Amino acid sequence: GQQLNQSPQSMFIQEGEDVSMNCTSSSIFNTWLWYKQDPGEGPVLLIALYKAGELTSNGRLTAQFGITRKDSFLNISASIPSDVGIYFCAVSNSGYALNFGKGTSLLVTP
């Protein structure tokens, strides 16, 4: 499938800090999604983006769909220990099959 470049690969931050991660592709996609996966669990949808340029918030999370439809970022403000996990971006076009990025592992210290 199409390759997604997700960065950073991992982050180690202190509680209260803001976090930013992004995802880029060489191809255009119409849907960009951000998921969080806890160990041994399935991914949970955080934010879905359907329009280029769209900026969407979900609590302390904010994500934007790049205007070129080739990138997206996810910000987490005022991180807390339960934010620990792996964050995946995922994309799709006309169908529903998702192509996942390699994930960003987030560790938060109290």
Add this chain to the structure above:
Amino acid sequence: GAVVSQHPSWVICKSGTSVKIECRSLDFQATTMFWYRQFPKQSLMLMATSNEGSKATYEQGVEKDKFLINHASLTLSTLTVTSAHPEDSSFYICSASPGTSGQDTQYFGPGTRLTVL
């Protein structure tokens, strides 16, 4: 709402045996279900897409005769790993989508950890 369950949550089997994994949408009807595989410290890789009442569409490199998918109802899809071998050990995750619109969200199950001895 939009809960997807998987059973079993984990299974250990001997090499050469077959294992069936169930994926159920508990509070919605799933027109489409997807099966993913995730190896340790890696991302989710789509294995196949199944629509209720029709044959599954497999991704390139996924053996359809080894990974049998049945989507006989709008709330249940099954994945059977036939003649499992140690290299099939992985985390298998299903997802379900309620409709046919390109904007329909996929809801993921909790995953099934398969270990083949």
